[in-house]
Amino acid sequence: MKINRVVSLFFSPNGTTRQVADAIAQGVGAPERLDLDRTLFDSRWAGEPLWPGDLAVIALPVYYGRLPKLMVEFFRYIKAEGIPAVLAVTYGNRDYDDALLELKNESLDHGFIPVAAGAFVAHHCMAGKLAQGRPGPDDLAQARELGAKAAALLAGRDSLDGLDLAVKGNFPYTPGSDLPVGPGTDLSKCTRCGLCQKNCPVQAINPLNPAEIDGWRCLFCTRCIHSCPTGAKAITMPPMLEKLTILENMMAAPKENELFYL
Numbered sequence: 001m002k003i004n005r006v007v008s009l010f011f012s013p014n015g016t017t018r019q020v021a022d023a024i025a026q027g028v029g030a031p032e033r034l035d036l037d038r039t040l041f042d043s044r045w046a047g048e049p050l051w052p053g054d055l056a057v058i059a060l061p062v063y064y065g066r067l068p069k070l071m072v073e074f075f076r077y078i079k080a081e082g083i084p085a086v087l088a089v090t091y092g093n094r095d096y097d098d099a100l101l102e103l104k105n106e107s108l109d110h111g112f113i114p115v116a117a118g119a120f121v122a123h124h125c126m127a128g129k130l131a132q133g134r135p136g137p138d139d140l141a142q143a144r145e146l147g148a149k150a151a152a153l154l155a156g157r158d159s160l161d162g163l164d165l166a167v168k169g170n171f172p173y174t175p176g177s178d179l180p181v182g183p184g185t186d187l188s189k190c191t192r193c194g195l196c197q198k199n200c201p202v203q204a205i206n207p208l209n210p211a212e213i214d215g216w217r218c219l220f221c222t223r224c225i226h227s228c229p230t231g232a233k234a235i236t237m238p239p240m241l242e243k244l245t246i247l248e249n250m251m252a253a254p255k256e257n258e259l260f261y262l
């Protein structure tokens with residue numbers, strides 16, 4: 001099976017998932033490449049058909065042991081029928097629980113056939129002391145290798161019939177989190193530049209009042225916190241801050257990436 005094009009589909013509010021997806025796509029080494037960045041709200045109103053000869057890279061971060069709650073939108077207008085895919089989740093050195101299994105099942109439901117997968121350790125965007133500097137050069141080398149091995153596996157096959165990639169995870173999945181919460185806003189620091197609102201992947205911030213966040217929409221992805229030029233957005237809820245400190249103390253030992261092949 002000849003791969004003509006690698007199509008990289010990713011959601012990456014803070015950029016680490018994008019780095020991993022990029023490295024996997026590089027490793028595939030196809031003559032053509034298309035990146036479909038599904039991070040911003042508007043990007044998910046458009047899509048592309050994938051064709052025989054394509055190999056997809058599908059990458060998302062782990063939130064509370066699950067995928068971010070936007071999978072319907074993530075795959076909206078992406079047309080795939082029997083397209084091979086390399087799957088990746090990034091996680092902040094705690095655990096990825098059932099997220100990779102969920103990604104496998106979501107990918108199958110949307111017409112992809114998983115042929116390789118990886119769970120990659122990446123800087124924890126909430127518990128900032130965890131996994132600092134990751135993915136580093138070794139992680140990205142592993143991601144390139146994942147892409148290269150997937151391409152080599154496909155080169156040796158005429159058909160994808162009957163393939164079932166085993167990954168870690170349990171079903172029913174861990175419940176994740178449904179709390180209606182969001183970052184706090186210090187209006188004395190806010191210049192009303194609108195960057196947080198424009199950068200929010202789910203449009204959870206009121207454009208007329210950046211302190212008003214729709215907690216039911218907010219994923220707590222922290223993109224607004226990291227994109228605010230004046231530091232006006234922050235995690236402010238004491239119970240969450242306490243939990244993050246505990247997490248930083250308990251999960252400091254660096255974890256290895258986990259790779260799955262057929």
Ligand SMILES: Cc1cc2nc3c(=O)[nH]c(=O)nc-3n(C[C@H](O)[C@H](O)[C@H](O)COP(=O)(O)O)c2cc1C
Binds near residue numbers: 011091221222
């Ligand atoms: C709401 C939320 C929940 C998270 N849950 C987990 C988790 O369950 N396990 C873990 O190890 N990391 C967790 N993380 C850390 C992210 O998976 C990690 O920082 C990821 O690399 C972010 O990807 P990005 O840089 O592409 O945005 C969580 C982060 C957020 C924002």
